[in-house]
Amino acid sequence: MKKKNIEFVVGLFLIASILSFAWLSIKLGDIELFSKSTYSVSARFTSISGLKEGAVVELAGVRIGKVTHIALDREEYEAIIHMEIDSDIALQEDTMAAIRTAGVIGDKFVNITPGGADELITNNGEIEETESAISLEELVSKYIFESE
Amino acid sequence: MRNFVEKTGRETIYYVEHAGMMTIFLCSCLIRIFTRPFQLRAIIKQLHFIGAKSVFIIIVAGSFTGMVLGLQGYYVLQRFGSLDMIGSAVALSLIRELGPVLAALMVVGRAGSAICAEIGIMRTTEQIDALECMGIHPYKYLMVPKFIAAIISLPLLTCLFDVMGILGGYFAAVVLFGVNEGSYFQGMYSSVVWADIEMGLIKSFVFGLIIVWVATAKGFFLHLDRSGAFGAEGVSRITTKAVVLSSVAILGSDYLISAILL
Amino acid sequence: MEEHNQKTVIKVKELVTHYGSRKILDGVNLDVKKNEIMVIMGGSGSGKSTLLRHVLGLNSATSGSIEILGTEITTANQKKLYQLRRNMGVAFQGGALFGSMTVGENVELPLREHTNLDEKTMRIMVRMKLEVMNLAGVEALMPSELSGGMVKRAALARAVIMDPTLLFFDEPSAGLDPVVSAELDELIILLRNAMNMTIVVVTHELESAFKIADRITILDEGKIIITDTVENIRNSNLTQVQDMLNRRPRQKELDTEAYLDRLTGDRLQ
Known part of the structure; x- marks a missing residue:
């Protein structure tokens, strides 16, 4: 139970911060994932x-x-x-x-x-x-x- | 006179030796990152400690930093009638400078000191000797998971800090002062480029390495410290030293990286 | 004595060590034979703990040689040293249990790191060793929840989990009441008899030393005064040994001139 909890929190942390990273790089950094033709x-x-x-x-x-x-x-x-x-x-x-x-x-x-x-x-x-x-x-x- | 020369020599030798020892420590730890086994469980535990547990303080610090940037930016830019620059001013200063530096300083205070104290206590209570005597290499077993976790966590925490800061700036500028919402975000979108974000990431990566390096090395070499203290007092002294040294190293390397990348 | 024709497992030769510029060990010679309990005695600052650290390969010596199980450790590379250490178990003075793990995980650690045993086997082995140490049912506790005597026994369980041929025990009775320390003495003897270990114990506790030792070596100011069987030590007429046995403070011949120098702080020319 205790270990599950740690894994959950770490997973949450990773997802939240990777989302922030994605927003920064795609919206602000003009990295185009699906480049328009x-x-x-x-x-x-x-x-x-x-x-x-x-x-x-x-x-x-x-x-x-x-x-x-x-x-x-x-x-x-x-x-x-x-x-x-x-x-x-x-x-x-x-x-x-x-x-x-x-x-x-x-x-x-x-x-x-x-x-x-x-x-x-x-x-x-x-x-x-x-x-x-x-x-x-x-x-x-x-x-x-x-x-x- | 002779005393003075002697003292200078002794100090120099001490610092050169110390620096060499720390560098060898860093290299051995970095090399061991790539050797088997990869201690996934230990890394997750450290990610929890260094990364996840810092999220709250990063969110609070990030929002307030953004709000104060919005506030100051509003009053300064208003005088020049360039309120449409406020978004880019907030975003650029966060992404290039304040995000990496403040996030790193927060982590130094929260995790760096704790890591240093933990390793220092393990040294004074012979736990590190015990590890060695069990045939378990302390670098691999203790340090490597911390190194990996710090190197991963810092850039991610910095991104979180940046986003919270931008939202904080939004709250101050748009919600409190009524700056046009479109001009806040549009100015930001058009002025921030990938190079800015890249610079922030490189910085936070280096800062992560500095934090974990100084904290673990200071704790690990506690018994070799010149103050010669052992036990509880030694741990507290070495922790203070580690926090001061890593904070200064972060600010110094921040200037260096900016100068090189600009 | 029957020990004479037994194999030597630890051989320390002319070991000299310094701490800074201070000489700690001054030409120490020591042989430990297979299957014996060797007790290293001496007062505080006599260098007995330092000697132990050198034998464990934790400190590097100024000169001299240390041979363990046929391997010279003063010149051995790290890999060899770590290999050798799998045959050595060490119980440190304060236990040195890892505070972030339960007692069970602590005892299990060497198995987890060095073997590929499955979880169940490891659990059984841990339980077995804890049972021997009279510590049944503490696996799930944290080290901070144990009493001093229990910590030492848990550390001992961790030291013997890999069934080492050599066991080192630093100050088993330090900080314990006589009853608990007597229990530990019994355990040490049991380990030697039941598991055929060679055991080196560092202590300053006379009573416990006489109870467990096959041979005793007495260190004073970095030098070995005597290494002999319990019987011979009791009957030795060396003054330092007698001082120690009778708990007399150390008698020093007073060098008047040096004494005055020390007091006045500068040399009178």
Whole structure:
């Protein structure tokens, strides 16, 4: 009876804490057990300042994917980002990608504005129209110097 | 002058010898984890003692830590108008730092001291000698189940601490101060990444090892301690030493691990 | 005496040991023959417990050799030592029973660790040994619930559970009343006669030593004064032996100069 009791309590402890672990890693750590099917899209920016791998891709404010890889094009001196987009989201050829900031000091994310073309972007396709990150400092200095 | 030099030499030799002894002890125990037989029953008993019995204190400590983070976070972030960061502030500080460290300190106080006293008493009452004379290796029989149980328990207790802390923060920020529930959890989901959780786990794993190592080694080498005390007074002195040493070692290694992983 | 042509099972040769810089044992020689009860006597601090710990392989010596059942233990590796210890049973002074286990589990432990016997056989063997020790029915009790004499007998039961060829008993009568300690003496003799063990007992209790011993060895300040049969010890005219037998405080020749030095604390040049 005494031994059974110990085993029960230990079992309870293990289950409770493993559940906590599962919640932490799946919900917060973005570990995907049943990974959704996605397709890959790339985009070029003149500057992505502050965007990180793993950043969110949003369309109309809803999360539709994430940034998987960031690289530099050594000939054009441009940033290339690769994104994984949920496969049930279709993007038109003239879709526009922009880098935005959540709030004034929040995280950078990629904002997608849908286009109107008939053709869709396929797997490993590229979003042609992009708008680079707006840097607060640049805006401020532009304002100051232009007003002079 | 000569005395001073002599004393310095003696101290150094003592500490180097002591450190060497503790390291050899650690290595022998770790090697014996992988030798047969695997004492499942003893491991369960230790899991009960180190893990399950710490759950209550971890829940209480975790909730209060989370609540105080929610409270402080609310007042600080409110000044900058960034209340939507409160979720990520609570979660990140818990998962990366406070969870592993506080959970480990709780376990030091509850289980580390008890383990050290237990082994120390076994040493003074010749129970360890008796084990050796029965042909049973004390490292394998006594230490290994404690090592395994501590290494398993600490990361799990830390996860429990984190979750309780996040719920505590939720209670303080959302229920008491009326921060938007969505912004609390959504901020958390988007800012915490796997690397944060991994860091917390690595820390708690190392802390578990430190706790059980210091506690068992201090108790086991009670008779070799410089204070030369034996019996009840020796046990109490060595237990205090073990608690202080493992707490300091936890905080020190916390900095080291953070510096390496960041 | 018939012991003379018997096999030597423990052979200690020129054993010298230190604790820190203090010399504890100073060239100890001791032979224990098969099937005898050897009692090691001496006052507090005479080194008798240290000698026992060395024979058990718990401490390492400065120099000298200890041979047990034909194995040299001062140089033996751990594996060999642990193998050898399965032939040795030890009952420690305080019993050294594990407080977290019942008496039954304590006695059973060596069987559980070293053999593959099934639960029922182990239970029967434990009950048998406890019965011999006059401890029937205490299996389910915790060591803390036993009296001092019962703890010692339980420790003895644990020491003999593997039927060792060698049995060591540290201070069987320490902290016990005369009646209980007489019972233990009977038990020791019984174990030798019934189970053919060689028994080494460390004690400072004269009466019990004379009752159980075949031979007695007397230690004083780390040196062996005499090792002989009970008869010969009684009739010995060595002063230290007579002091001990008659419970006289140790007479020391007073070295006046050294005495003064000790008192004043610094040497007068």
